[in-house]
Every structure is written in C-alpha cells, then in structure tokens.
Amino acid sequence: MIPAPFDYIAPSTVAEAVSALEEAGEDAKVLAGGQSLLPVLRMRMADPGVVVDLGGVTALRGVREEGGSLVIGSMTTHHDVMRDPLVHHHAKLLAQTARTVADPQVRHRGTFGGALVHADPAGDLAAPTLALDAEMVLAGPSGARVVRASEFFVDYFTTALDPAEVLVEVRFPMFTGWSAHYEKFNRVAQAWSVVGVAAAVRVEAGAIAEARVGLTNMGSTPVRALAVEQALLGRPATPEAIRHAARHATEGTSPVSDAGADIDYREHLAQVLTGRAVTAAAGV
Incomplete structure (x- = not known):
C-alpha cells in the first residue's frame, strides 16, 4: 500500500527537530532509520500529518567516550554499533546484541536510538541497554x-519520551574487561526474538564477581533479571552454578501467550537461554 499524504520535514539540528515536533504536536512521527515506521505507514496503521526525518541531524551519529561514559548517538546504525572498537572495548554486550538484529540490510539502515524508542518488547537492544544501567x-x-533506562521503557511500544522530545544519545557506564553474550530464540532467521537473554559478567579468580542480565520479550518492557544476578554473585564460574542461578530467570517477569509461544514455553526458554548466555559470557 501507499502511505497517506503527510508533510515531510528534514531538520539539520536537534533544535530544529524539537521545534518541528512541538509545532506539529501529537500529529507528528519521527523517522530515524525507518525500519519500523515505514512498514506501519505503508499499511496505514499510522496516519501522521507530519513526518520529521532525523537523517540529516549529523550530531546524533557516532560513538565516543565522554566523562567516564560510553556515549552512543541515537542515529548510530546497528552496523556501526556492532563494529565500533569503543563499544567492543567498553560494552561488548551491545556489540554482541547488535550483531543479532534482523539482517545486514536492516542493520545498515536501522538505528540504535530508533529501536529503543520503538520499544517493541521483542526488540533485542532494549534488554542490554537496561542491564548495563x-x-x-x-x-x-x-x-x-x-x-534512566529502568524508567524509560514504560509499556508496549511506549517510552518516557514526550511528543516534542528527541532521544539525543544513550550513555553507558564503562564495562571494560567484562565478557558478554546475547542468546536468543527465534523460529526463523532474522525474526523477532521469542525470548532473548543479554548477559555480561566479570570473572575474578574463577568466580563471578559481578553480573548483569536482561531479558527480551518476557513482559511488556525489557526485564532486569535481578534474582539471577544475585544468585550468580560470588559463585564459582561453573556450568552447575550457572544453571542453578538461571532457575531464577522467570522471577519478576510477566510473559504472555501469543502466536510465537505460550507462557510456559517462554518461561522455559528464559531459564535455558539465561544459562546458555551466562555460560558463554563466563567462557565455561
């Protein structure tokens, strides 16, 4: 189908983008990489009067270190996130996860910030973003x-972003020296995650000194698996200890039954994939 008519605005600065959104009000949609918005427009599931294209706002692209944080611009593509040496060095979990997003074409067009603002519970990048604080x-x-990421994701396809606001960048603490892995289950290649698990660990003297675990598609928003993290703390980095901790993966979750899986199967996947993700991250 062909989208309904709309006014197209292409700002070159963040200030211009904010001004355009403020003027248009709730009748506007923001275009980042377009991998989620354009199909919705073509199917006329959304009918905005104004589309504000952030593609020309170059200040929103790139990765840098600043003030002890790793900073990723919202318009940085998935491909650039997964290839960037700073991301690999300070937040390997993000690079691992970005590599699993859809296919190469989507990774070259889709943006890190666009995926987070879209807030699809099955989207892969929100879970590591939450897990890494x-x-x-x-x-x-x-x-x-x-x-904070813990307050940004509100509900299905809903964030704390106001209608006239733009996500400028995402700031991460440095997780230098941590190892990481993202494990997901999907029924066909490039499909959305039925369940995904993002795990980052710091192993010291054969034990797990610190751990961060986030879950994809186990609720209306990404879920931080705090019970798993606590169960891993100080435990030996062995398959047995990790499997025991992974049994806590469903605590604090609220999965639903849909065409992809029922609740019981999602809970089973969460435990199994958590074990696999942490085991791979710990290198055991």
Missing part, C-alpha cells in the same frame, strides 16, 4: 533531561 539523554522544548 544506561541513561537516555532527551532534548525537548524545555531543554535536555536524563532518564
């Missing part, structure tokens, strides 16, 4: 504000 920097008519 990221902060979102938002720009709006009243200026900039910072929202």
Whole structure:
C-alpha cells in the first residue's frame, strides 16, 4: 500500500527537530532509520500529518567516550554499533546484541536510538541497554533531561519520551574487561526474538564477581533479571552454578501467550537461554 499524504520535514539540528515536533504536536512521527515506521505507514496503521526525518541531524551519529561514559548517538546504525572498537572495548554486550538484529540490510539502515524508542518488547537492544544501567539523554522544548533506562521503557511500544522530545544519545557506564553474550530464540532467521537473554559478567579468580542480565520479550518492557544476578554473585564460574542461578530467570517477569509461544514455553526458554548466555559470557 501507499502511505497517506503527510508533510515531510528534514531538520539539520536537534533544535530544529524539537521545534518541528512541538509545532506539529501529537500529529507528528519521527523517522530515524525507518525500519519500523515505514512498514506501519505503508499499511496505514499510522496516519501522521507530519513526518520529521532525523537523517540529516549529523550530531546524533557516532560513538565516543565522554566523562567516564560510553556515549552512543541515537542515529548510530546497528552496523556501526556492532563494529565500533569503543563499544567492543567498553560494552561488548551491545556489540554482541547488535550483531543479532534482523539482517545486514536492516542493520545498515536501522538505528540504535530508533529501536529503543520503538520499544517493541521483542526488540533485542532494549534488554542490554537496561542491564548495563544506561541513561537516555532527551532534548525537548524545555531543554535536555536524563532518564534512566529502568524508567524509560514504560509499556508496549511506549517510552518516557514526550511528543516534542528527541532521544539525543544513550550513555553507558564503562564495562571494560567484562565478557558478554546475547542468546536468543527465534523460529526463523532474522525474526523477532521469542525470548532473548543479554548477559555480561566479570570473572575474578574463577568466580563471578559481578553480573548483569536482561531479558527480551518476557513482559511488556525489557526485564532486569535481578534474582539471577544475585544468585550468580560470588559463585564459582561453573556450568552447575550457572544453571542453578538461571532457575531464577522467570522471577519478576510477566510473559504472555501469543502466536510465537505460550507462557510456559517462554518461561522455559528464559531459564535455558539465561544459562546458555551466562555460560558463554563466563567462557565455561
């Protein structure tokens, strides 16, 4: 199908983008990489009067170190995230996860920030973003504000972003020296995750000194597997200890039954994939 008519605005700065969104109000949609928005427009599941294209806002692209944080611009593509040496060095989990997103064509067009703002529970990048304690920097008519990842994801396809705000960048603490792995189950190649698990660990003297675990598609938002993290803390980095900790993966989750899987199967997958992800991350 052909999208319904809309006005197209292509700002070159964040300020211009915010101004356009403020003027258009809730009748506007933001175009980042377009991998989610364009299909919705073509099917006329969305009918905005205005589309604001961030493709020309070069300040939103790139990866850098700043103030002890790893900073990823919202318009940085999945391909660039997975290939960037700073990401590999300081947040390997993000590079691991970005590599699993869809297919090469989508990874070259889709953007890191666009995927987070879309907030699809089956999207892969939100879980590691939550697990790594990221902060979102938002720009709006009243200026900039910072929202923690734990408060950014609100519900299905819903975030804390206001209609006239733009996600500028995502800031991560440095996880230098940590190992990581993203494990997901999908029924066909390039499909959305039925369940996914993002795991990052720091092993010291044969024991797990620290761990971060995030779950994909185990609720209306990504879930931090805090019970798993606690069960891993100080335990030997062995398959047996990891399997025992992985039994806690369903705590605090609220999976649903749908065409992809029923609740029981998702809970089973969460435990199995958590064990696999942590085992791979720990290198055992």
